Amino acid sequence: MAATVHSLLLQNPNHSSTILKNPYSNIAFPSQSVNFMTPTRSNKSLCITCTTQVQDLSTTAPASQSQDRVFNFAAGPATLPENVLKKAESELYNWRGCGMSVMEMSHRGKEFLSIIQKAEADLRALLNIPEEYAVLFLQGGATTQFAAVPLNLCKPEDPVDYLVTGSWGDKAFKEAQKFCKSNVIWSGKSDKYTKIPSFDELEQNPDAKYLHICANETIHGVEFKEYPTPKNKDRILVADMSSNFCSKPVDVSKFGIIYAGAQKNVGPSGVTVVIIRKDLIGNAQPITPVMLDYKIHAENNSLYNTPPCYGIYMCGLVFEDLLAQGGLVEIEKKNKKKAEILYQTIDESGGFYRCPVDKSVRSLMNVPFTLEKSDLEAEFIKEAAKEKMVQLKGHRSVGGMRASIYNAMPLAGVEKLVAFMKDFQARHA
Numbered sequence: 152m153a154a155t156v157h158s159l160l161l162q163n164p165n166h167s168s169t170i171l172k173n174p175y176s177n178i179a180f181p182s183q184s185v186n187f188m189t190p191t192r193s194n195k196s197l198c199i200t201c202t203t204q205v206q207d208l209s210t211t212a213p214a215s216q217s218q219d220r221v222f223n224f225a226a227g228p229a230t231l232p233e234n235v236l237k238k239a240e241s242e243l244y245n246w247r248g249c250g251m252s253v254m255e256m257s258h259r260g261k262e263f264l265s266i267i268q269k270a271e272a273d274l275r276a277l278l279n280i281p282e283e284y285a286v287l288f289l290q291g292g293a294t295t296q297f298a299a300v301p302l303n304l305c306k307p308e309d310p311v312d313y314l315v316t317g318s319w320g321d322k323a324f325k326e327a328q329k330f331c332k333s334n335v336i337w338s339g340k341s342d343k344y345t346k347i348p349s350f351d352e353l354e355q356n357p358d359a360k361y362l363h364i365c366a367n368e369t370i371h372g373v374e375f376k377e378y379p380t381p382k383n384k385d386r387i388l389v390a391d392m393s394s395n396f397c398s399k400p401v402d403v404s405k406f407g408i409i410y411a412g413a414q415k416n417v418g419p420s421g422v423t424v425v426i427i428r429k430d431l432i433g434n435a436q437p438i439t440p441v442m443l444d445y446k447i448h449a450e451n452n453s454l455y456n457t458p459p460c461y462g463i464y465m466c467g468l469v470f471e472d473l474l475a476q477g478g479l480v481e482i483e484k485k486n487k488k489k490a491e492i493l494y495q496t497i498d499e500s501g502g503f504y505r506c507p508v509d510k511s512v513r514s515l516m517n518v519p520f521t522l523e524k525s526d527l528e529a530e531f532i533k534e535a536a537k538e539k540m541v542q543l544k545g546h547r548s549v550g551g552m553r554a555s556i557y558n559a560m561p562l563a564g565v566e567k568l569v570a571f572m573k574d575f576q577a578r579h580a
């Protein structure tokens with residue numbers, strides 16, 4: 152680890168400037184100096200300046216998996232970066248010398264405050280999140296956001312548009328029906344959710360309060376490669392990015408709200424990240440439960456009630472790791488390479504393996520495939536598990552297999568899978 156000197160300078164206008172003992176001395180920041188203005192828990196301005204001279208990325212992403220671990224292709228909760236797990240392990244008992252675990256800390260103490268602020272600052276740096284957007288660390292999973300979005304953005308009589316490209320988009324639409332007049336403007340159901348329409352053919356309602364999409368359908372493996380322009384009056388696009396969050400660069404300014412459950416690409420289950428344009432906050436329906444009101448959470452910097460502290464800490468470690476790997480441009484390159492070799496193996500198998508998804512919208516994250524001889528699928532999954540490749544069974548609603556190859560799945564894992572697939576085909580063709 153070559154990264155050495157980081158200083159954390161906290162300047163609070165109501166207190167004299169303080170240089171705190173550096174709690175991030177093991178972290179590789181990007182090579183440039185980073186300066187963040189983030190709100191403090193008490194809404195006072197807090198300036199965190201992190202500087203580093205050197206970084207050594209070679210220590211951050213192990214090329215292959217340790218002997219005692221499997222390659223876990225689960226759709227979520229999913230595999231986490233090995234170096235992040237090891238770092239968490241080393242800090243589990245006594246976080247950076249403070250004498251307690253992150254699990255034992257007060258969420259209002261200075262230690263946790265530094266953890267959540269650093270997590271937010273790193274996420275802002277990763278996604279280049281503009282100042283006009285609030286970042287919230289919430290609970291309840293993306294499923295809770297299916298209700299929170301209409302409750303916060305609409306009155307009960309307001310129309311909203313849903314573009315349904317898979318089961319998750321459909322669930323979001325159905326939940327919204329309870330709180331406003333939600334309307335499906337296009338559904339891929341009749342094509343078994345294997346397509347995304349051309350945006351020109353969408354009939355958007357100009358009076359809709361927002362247009363909702365699921366950026367990556369985890370079950371069906373369908374991913375938006377670009378995003379539709381919302382035609383509603385306020386131009387609001389809302390995206391469920393649960394399964395491709397932080398897997399590639401995203402222009403946040405194109406969205407009103409981005410939300411994502413953490414448990415696929417950025418951490419353990421229990422944390423839901425919401426990125427919301429600040430002018431959309433503050434109009435929740437009166438019936439909105441306090442826990443679903445973005446205003447309450449924004450005003451309290453995600454500390455209105457006890458947040459999922461340990462999960463937020465883990466997300467913070469993942470964000471650091473993604474920055475240390477060079478940010479989302481580099482991450483996308485890695486993800487493309489992994490997906491390419493897997494889809495290629497499927498497409499060049501002469502029909503032994505098939506992926507039903509339209510090639511132009513195939514997901515980089517979730518790769519569903521079937522076997523021509525479907526009676527071999529159970530054998531495939533059993534043999535793969537013997538080779539320490541687990542969780543390859545497709546979702547119960549679609550069957551077949553699914554390999555989820557999120558950020559933390561190393562290339563070595565996908566290489567091992569495609570070698571196994573070729574060998575399996577040679578033995579069973």
Ligand SMILES: Cc1ncc(COP(=O)(O)O)c(C=O)c1O
Pocket residue numbers: 227291292293294295319365367368369370391392393394412
């Ligand atoms: C795209 C997508 N949206 C929403 C959800 C629901 O997330 P949660 O279980 O965190 O509520 C999932 C879960 O897998 C998902 O993949």
